[in-house]
Amino acid sequence: MSRRITIHDVAQAAGVSVATVSKAINGRDGVSPATLEHVQEVVARLGYESSLVATSMRRRRTDVIGVLVAEFEPFAVQLLQGVSSALHGTRFDVLAYAGSVSAGEHLGWERRSLSRLGGTLIDGAILVTPTTMPTETPVPFVAIDPSAGTDEGPATVSVRNEEGGFAATEHLIALGHRRIAHVRGRTDLASAHQREHGYRRALEAAGIPVDPTLIVDGGYRAAATTAGAHALLELPDAPTAVFAANDLSAMEMIRVAGERGLRVPEDLSVVGFDDVPEATAHTPQLTTVRQPLAAMGAEAVRLLLAMLGGEPNEQVRMPAELIVRGSTATPAR
Amino acid sequence: MSRRITIHDVAQAAGVSVATVSKAINGRDGVSPATLEHVQEVVARLGYESSLVATSMRRRRTDVIGVLVAEFEPFAVQLLQGVSSALHGTRFDVLAYAGSVSAGEHLGWERRSLSRLGGTLIDGAILVTPTTMPTETPVPFVAIDPSAGTDEGPATVSVRNEEGGFAATEHLIALGHRRIAHVRGRTDLASAHQREHGYRRALEAAGIPVDPTLIVDGGYRAAATTAGAHALLELPDAPTAVFAANDLSAMEMIRVAGERGLRVPEDLSVVGFDDVPEATAHTPQLTTVRQPLAAMGAEAVRLLLAMLGGEPNEQVRMPAELIVRGSTATPAR
DNA sequence: ATGAAAGCGCTAACAT
DNA sequence: ATGTTAGCGCTTTCAT
Numbered sequence: 001m002s003r004r005i006t007i008h009d010v011a012q013a014a015g016v017s018v019a020t021v022s023k024a025i026n027g028r029d030g031v032s033p034a035t036l037e038h039v040q041e042v043v044a045r046l047g048y049e050s051s052l053v054a055t056s057m058r059r060r061r062t063d064v065i066g067v068l069v070a071e072f073e074p075f076a077v078q079l080l081q082g083v084s085s086a087l088h089g090t091r092f093d094v095l096a097y098a099g100s101v102s103a104g105e106h107l108g109w110e111r112r113s114l115s116r117l118g119g120t121l122i123d124g125a126i127l128v129t130p131t132t133m134p135t136e137t138p139v140p141f142v143a144i145d146p147s148a149g150t151d152e153g154p155a156t157v158s159v160r161n162e163e164g165g166f167a168a169t170e171h172l173i174a175l176g177h178r179r180i181a182h183v184r185g186r187t188d189l190a191s192a193h194q195r196e197h198g199y200r201r202a203l204e205a206a207g208i209p210v211d212p213t214l215i216v217d218g219g220y221r222a223a224a225t226t227a228g229a230h231a232l233l234e235l236p237d238a239p240t241a242v243f244a245a246n247d248l249s250a251m252e253m254i255r256v257a258g259e260r261g262l263r264v265p266e267d268l269s270v271v272g273f274d275d276v277p278e279a280t281a282h283t284p285q286l287t288t289v290r291q292p293l294a295a296m297g298a299e300a301v302r303l304l305l306a307m308l309g310g311e312p313n314e315q316v317r318m319p320a321e322l323i324v325r326g327s328t329a330t331p332a333r
Numbered sequence: 334m335s336r337r338i339t340i341h342d343v344a345q346a347a348g349v350s351v352a353t354v355s356k357a358i359n360g361r362d363g364v365s366p367a368t369l370e371h372v373q374e375v376v377a378r379l380g381y382e383s384s385l386v387a388t389s390m391r392r393r394r395t396d397v398i399g400v401l402v403a404e405f406e407p408f409a410v411q412l413l414q415g416v417s418s419a420l421h422g423t424r425f426d427v428l429a430y431a432g433s434v435s436a437g438e439h440l441g442w443e444r445r446s447l448s449r450l451g452g453t454l455i456d457g458a459i460l461v462t463p464t465t466m467p468t469e470t471p472v473p474f475v476a477i478d479p480s481a482g483t484d485e486g487p488a489t490v491s492v493r494n495e496e497g498g499f500a501a502t503e504h505l506i507a508l509g510h511r512r513i514a515h516v517r518g519r520t521d522l523a524s525a526h527q528r529e530h531g532y533r534r535a536l537e538a539a540g541i542p543v544d545p546t547l548i549v550d551g552g553y554r555a556a557a558t559t560a561g562a563h564a565l566l567e568l569p570d571a572p573t574a575v576f577a578a579n580d581l582s583a584m585e586m587i588r589v590a591g592e593r594g595l596r597v598p599e600d601l602s603v604v605g606f607d608d609v610p611e612a613t614a615h616t617p618q619l620t621t622v623r624q625p626l627a628a629m630g631a632e633a634v635r636l637l638l639a640m641l642g643g644e645p646n647e648q649v650r651m652p653a654e655l656i657v658r659g660s661t662a663t664p665a666r
Numbered sequence: 667a668t669g670a671a672a673g674c675g676c677t678a679a680c681a682t
Numbered sequence: 683a684t685g686t687t688a689g690c691g692c693t694t695t696c697a698t
Binding site for chain 2: 690691692693694
């Protein structure tokens with residue numbers, strides 16, 4: 001560890017001005033071949049690299065795309081991988097920033113991160129599951145899976161939640177289930193409503209009346225699911241199948257069922273949503289609706305690069321895919 | 334999208350100097366209570382956040398830890414999650430940077446990234462699988478799984494690769510395999526040599542001669558594994574089992590086997606290394622050697638924070654654990 | 667208590 | 683072809 005080598009050190013060692021060094025490094029003309037070579041030699045010898053920070057202060061562009069997340073959790077990092085690989089071969093580097101790690105409150109991390117990095121460090125941003133949508137931002141951004149389903153305004157990439165809910169429920173119906181319950185997601189998020197709507201539509205399409213007592217809250221979280229799960233299984237005419245709004249809820253549903261002596265999928269079929277890594281590690285492996293996270297990341301890159309090229313915002317919806325595994329089966333009857 | 338709001342905008346709107354705004358924001362004294370409140374109100378109204386870049390140019394500390402990677406692949410992002418969660422509750426934010434996405438050459442990304450970000454943007458760095466060890470660096474750093482096994486000098490966190498390779502191979506031998514191939518990792522990395530050495534040692538311990546034709550290159554990447562995988566299966570006396578140096582190679586090996594009409598594990602057993610999330614999502618689920626990535630990330634944080642606190646470098650080795658799943662079985666005959 | 671001014675490392679006008 | 687200078691947004695002496 002030692003002091004940072006600056007352009008001044010190079011200039012001094014080469015016996016020229018910093019401006020000349022800058023020109024030499026950036027391939028600007030106005031530098032004689034001899035000087036150019038000499039400077040390059042000194043740069044190599046000293047191991048000099050220009051400071052991204054200083055450069056970006058001065059320049060307009062940094063050729064860096066920021067992926068802004070609240071926290072590096074599985075969902076976010078999978079998206080990050082998609083973004084990163086989509087940026088391969090372009091001139092852009094990727095910088096991922098979790099702005100709320102130290103900040104106590106998660107509220108508004110997207111605006112805060114965007115303000116801190118935008119306009120100086122990054123040319124554009126990809127926001128992962130923002131809960132609020134920034135309006136005035138210093139750089140173009142694309143929101144992935146935003147809380148509110150926007151069909152205009154900011155550029156967004158989200159999954160077809162309704163179709164996913166429909167497919168999950170349809171799968172249970174096809175297996176022969178008729179008493180099909182739903183564990184809701186976070187009702188403050190559009191995705192939860194869309195998934196529930198898919199569930200309702202599938203039932204209606206099959207001529208099965210929607211029974212409100214079969215719909216309970218789960219809030220996308222295990223702890224919030226527990227009570228509803230018990231309530232469902234205590235029903236006189238208990239459901240034989242459950243579509244849970246996400247995998248965490250589905251796994252909690254299965255845990256509660258087990259606690260009550262029910263086997264999955266023999267006594268109860270359960271479908272989740274997301275296809276988190278844990279879904280396959282789980283016993284039984286979870287039947288679920290997969291979000292194509294890598295593809296969504298790539299799509300976000302495409303939109304963002306288009307925006308940087310001056311094209312207008314776009315809203316993209318990606319297909320959700322039903323993955324049938326071991327947590328669903330024909331009802332015992 | 335709009336122009337960035339700067340401290341000047343705030344100063345002007347509040348009718349004070351930028352110096353006063355700066356003091357107010359950073360809680361320095363020399364600001365009257367009335368002015369303080371007024372400035373805070375304007376900051377809130379304008380939605381101002383100081384630029385991380387400008388701040389870090391001027392200040393010594395940024396309270397940001399950098400996780401520097403060549404690329405955001407599964408291994409790196411899992412480590413990132415560990416680092417991120419270990420930094421929870423500290424004053425530090427996490428910034429992850431993939432410095433070689435745009436750069437054509439992977440060589441020296443660690444030095445380049447460290448030079449570009451260190452000393453200005455980040456207070457310390459965690460280098461994920463560096464191929465070279467920077468010597469003169471502007472900030473303290475910890476290397477995770479470095480290419481060269483260093484027992485002194487730079488701070489490092491690595492896994493017991495040799496033991497892992499040994500355990501993987503021993504497992505295949507115990508199942509009854511004798512023709513056991515190895516798909517090498519990146520031969521410029523110490524980890525690859527260590528894993529291979531574990532493989533060789535296990536064979537020798539069982540009295541099985543090492544057959545060089547059964548050792549092919551995979552470079553830790555799917556694309557680089559394809560050719561070797563085909564070559565192995567085309568052998569007149571093809572192997573019945575393969576120890577691949579990482580999960581990506583193992584999964585590619587399985588894909589190629591399937592392409593050639595071979596079933597895993599019936600016709601071919603495959604063991605990977607790493608236990609990436611995809612390992613359980615894979616069909617069949619991958620038998621592999623788990624690196625405790627989250628724990629390694631946390632350990633790196635511990636070392637780095639200690640170094641920032643003035644304590645000396647430390648080298649840590651973490652245990653590797655064989656996880657037996659569905660991609661290995663007794664040989665067919 | 668407040669503001670003017672210097673300077674962090676760099677690039678881009680603008681001299682020379 | 684080369685150097686001088688201004689300034690990106692911010693913090694920090696140092697005056698006032």
